[in-house]
Amino acid sequence: MKQTKQNYMRGCCLAVLMLLVNFYAALPMAHAQAGTGVSVDIFGPGQSKLNLVILPPRSLDGNPLPELAADFEQAVRQDLSFLPFIELVDVGSLLGGDPSTGVKIEEIDLKPLRLAKVDMIITMGWQDNDLQGRAYDTLSGRRLVGKAYPGLDKPKAPLAADAFCGAFMRALTGRSGFFNSDLAFVGKVSTGREIFTVSPQGRDMKQATRQGGINLSPEWDNEGRRIVFTHVGEKSHSLGIWDKNTGKTRMRSFPGYTVIGPDFLPDGDMAVTLSIKGRPDIYRLNRAFQVQETLASSRSIDVSPSFDHNGVRMAFVSDRRGNPHIFLKEMLTGEVRRVTYDGKYNTSPCLSPDGRYVAFSRQMNGNHRIFVHDLMTGQERQITFGPGNDEEPAFGPDGYFIAFSSSRSGKYQIYLTTRHADEPKLVPTGNLEATAPSWDTSRIRY
Amino acid sequence: MTAKRMLIMVLVLSVTAALLAGCGKKRTETMPPGATKVEVVEEPVDWGEQQPAQQQGPTEEELLAQRKAKAVQDLTEIIFFAFDSNELTPESRDILQSKADVLKQFRDLTMVIEGYCDERGTVEYNLALGERRARAAYDYLVILGVSPDRLSIVSFGEENPLDPGSNEQAWAKNRRDQFRVFQ
Numbered sequence: 001m002k003q004t005k006q007n008y009m010r011g012c013c014l015a016v017l018m019l020l021v022n023f024y025a026a027l028p029m030a031h032a033q034a035g036t037g038v039s040v041d042i043f044g045p046g047q048s049k050l051n052l053v054i055l056p057p058r059s060l061d062g063n064p065l066p067e068l069a070a071d072f073e074q075a076v077r078q079d080l081s082f083l084p085f086i087e088l089v090d091v092g093s094l095l096g097g098d099p100s101t102g103v104k105i106e107e108i109d110l111k112p113l114r115l116a117k118v119d120m121i122i123t124m125g126w127q128d129n130d131l132q133g134r135a136y137d138t139l140s141g142r143r144l145v146g147k148a149y150p151g152l153d154k155p156k157a158p159l160a161a162d163a164f165c166g167a168f169m170r171a172l173t174g175r176s177g178f179f180n181s182d183l184a185f186v187g188k189v190s191t192g193r194e195i196f197t198v199s200p201q202g203r204d205m206k207q208a209t210r211q212g213g214i215n216l217s218p219e220w221d222n223e224g225r226r227i228v229f230t231h232v233g234e235k236s237h238s239l240g241i242w243d244k245n246t247g248k249t250r251m252r253s254f255p256g257y258t259v260i261g262p263d264f265l266p267d268g269d270m271a272v273t274l275s276i277k278g279r280p281d282i283y284r285l286n287r288a289f290q291v292q293e294t295l296a297s298s299r300s301i302d303v304s305p306s307f308d309h310n311g312v313r314m315a316f317v318s319d320r321r322g323n324p325h326i327f328l329k330e331m332l333t334g335e336v337r338r339v340t341y342d343g344k345y346n347t348s349p350c351l352s353p354d355g356r357y358v359a360f361s362r363q364m365n366g367n368h369r370i371f372v373h374d375l376m377t378g379q380e381r382q383i384t385f386g387p388g389n390d391e392e393p394a395f396g397p398d399g400y401f402i403a404f405s406s407s408r409s410g411k412y413q414i415y416l417t418t419r420h421a422d423e424p425k426l427v428p429t430g431n432l433e434a435t436a437p438s439w440d441t442s443r444i445r446y
Numbered sequence: 447m448t449a450k451r452m453l454i455m456v457l458v459l460s461v462t463a464a465l466l467a468g469c470g471k472k473r474t475e476t477m478p479p480g481a482t483k484v485e486v487v488e489e490p491v492d493w494g495e496q497q498p499a500q501q502q503g504p505t506e507e508e509l510l511a512q513r514k515a516k517a518v519q520d521l522t523e524i525i526f527f528a529f530d531s532n533e534l535t536p537e538s539r540d541i542l543q544s545k546a547d548v549l550k551q552f553r554d555l556t557m558v559i560e561g562y563c564d565e566r567g568t569v570e571y572n573l574a575l576g577e578r579r580a581r582a583a584y585d586y587l588v589i590l591g592v593s594p595d596r597l598s599i600v601s602f603g604e605e606n607p608l609d610p611g612s613n614e615q616a617w618a619k620n621r622r623d624q625f626r627v628f629q
Contacts, residue, residue, distance in 0.1 A: 193605075214602070214605050216569055216570075216573070216603075217569065217570055230573070232573075232600065232601075232602060232603075232605065233600065234558070234600070234626075235558050235598055235600060236598060236599075236600050237573075237600060237601070257598055257599050257600060258573075258574075258577045258599070258600075258601060260570055260573045260574055260577070260601075261570040261573070273570075273574060275577055275581070278581060278585070279578075279581070280574040280577055280578070301571065301574040301575065301578065303570050303571055303573075303574045304570045304571070317570070317571055323530075324571050345567070347567070347568040347570070347571045348568050348569075348570065348571075361568060363566075366566070368568065391568050391569075392568065392569070435569070436569065
């Protein structure tokens with residue numbers, strides 16, 4: 001009797017304590033906006049966090065859960081860990097534990113969720129290897145996502161997780177494309193450097209090129225079908241084009257021996273630095289790789305062209321004023337203006353798909369850091385803080401995420417942050433030294 | 447007076463005759479009167495380490511090959527640059543002058559000029575800077591009379607550092623042009 005009373009008292013204390021913990025933990029975090037439902041403005045000055053609980057997977061037919069259930073849940077957790085505006089809350093921290101008896105909203109007790117300031121829940125229902133995934137707004141009870149993935153197996157489960165999280169992100173932010181847009185990057189191998197591809201979550205890493213020697217500066221075309229890159233050969237540079245469908249690489253060389261930092265234009269033409277006149281200028285190449293007009297030229301170095309999704313603007317680096325700085329060319333009028341004035345070494349520009357922002361690396365006290373310049377307001381913001389060097393920023397398809405390479409771990413690897421300077425997250429690439437990320441922006445959805 | 451003139455004429459004639467005799471194909475030994483002729487005969491002596499007759503000295507071809515090998519070696523001498531600069535130093539100009547001389551002497555040699563940077567910059571800008579460094583040496587050699595057909599350039603940017611260290615000493619070594627020679 002005494003034992004029962006003690007347990008009861010302990011239970012009450014724990015409940016109060018948990019309430020307090022949850023209350024204070026939730027204080028700095030944003031939660032559902034009354035009336036309008038859950039949404040995230042990833043384009044504002046910086047977003048608050050939303051609390052999310054992933055409820056345990058449930059069997060829909062009374063049979064035991066398939067092994068895939070754990071795989072799928074793990075992949076969803078990994079995907080969501082890349083979204084800086086999501087705070088995953090453990091179901092065990094809820095008062096009374098798991099508040100659900102099924103996967104639909106009417107089978108879930110929302111009170112403990114609301115009490116714990118949980119904004120959203122995800123449920124997973126399994127029947128054999130068929131999955132139903134749902135996400136709900138806990139305040140309104142509105143379903144944000146409802147998707148069915150029949151006939152899953154081991155390889156398909158993570159892909160289904162990516163698709164589900166893509167739909168989830170689209171429901172929250174109005175944009176998707178993050179979870180199924182591959183990054184290309186340069187990986188160091190025993191024979192030199194080769195081009196690789198990987199999903200931003202580190203899934204499905206593949207070696208694209210096997211050229212030997214040094215291969216640098218990969219860039220996707222607007223359809224996500226080809227990667228163009230620089231090949232540094234024994235006697236000269238070449239332009240390499242890797243075709244995703246065939247897996248084959250074609251090489252082209254040009255007068256002047258030099259090929260630096262190619263990029264695709266939306267129409268399939270390319271911009272690349274060549275040294276035809278004995279100095280590195282930026283030229284346009286047509287689809288047949290014939291040299292067309294000069295896009296940027298000075299008596300000094302012009303390099304690293306980067307275009308917005310429509311090819312209306314080109315950011316590039318020029319040291320025409322003595323030091324390397326970022327410049328912007330309006331492609332329709334030909335007008336060129338200088339973007340950066342601070343610092344003495346501003347390089348590696350990347351225009352956001354909408355053409356409003358330019359991310360670049362600036363050398364400060366001997367180290368490179370990533371900055372984002374708002375071309376509309378002229379404001380500049382530092383978004384990475386080392387340690388080591390942070391270089392080669394690349395905008396994601398939504399203009400929100402930014403991939404970059406950093407030596408912060410002692411070895412160059414790829415990290416993701418956002419335009420709002422969220423905590424960088426490592427893109428797993430095994431033991432490879434990885435640099436020069438480039439995002440396939442073909443799956444951009446507005 | 448007549449006797450003196452006669453004596454001078456005889457002297458001039460005898461000197462001319464002696465000179466003409468000296469230019470003739472058939473050489474005659476002239477011994478001063480009263481001198482004793484000493485015959486010196488060189489006999490082969492086995493010194494123990496005598497080389498076979500055919501290897502006693504390098505042939506002309508071998509000498510040429512040796513000179514060429516040294517020339518190729520000389521051509522590979524590295525030149526260095528200041529930070530973020532593609533200016534040739536006076537020392538680099540001297541080295542390039544020697545290279546131009548060698549290239550003009552051995553006209554079957556071709557050369558790839560490789561431009562390199564230290565690790566502090568970023569990849570694409572460094573590739574361009576390496577190009578400028580290689581181009582500086584290329585242009586100078588062309589001015590000195592080396593045919594551009596025999597030269598090509600390739601920039602490696604910050605790849606393949608000579609010294610992998612991250613200090614001023616290593617960086618100074620890595621800001622360079624290297625030269626690869628082909629025959």
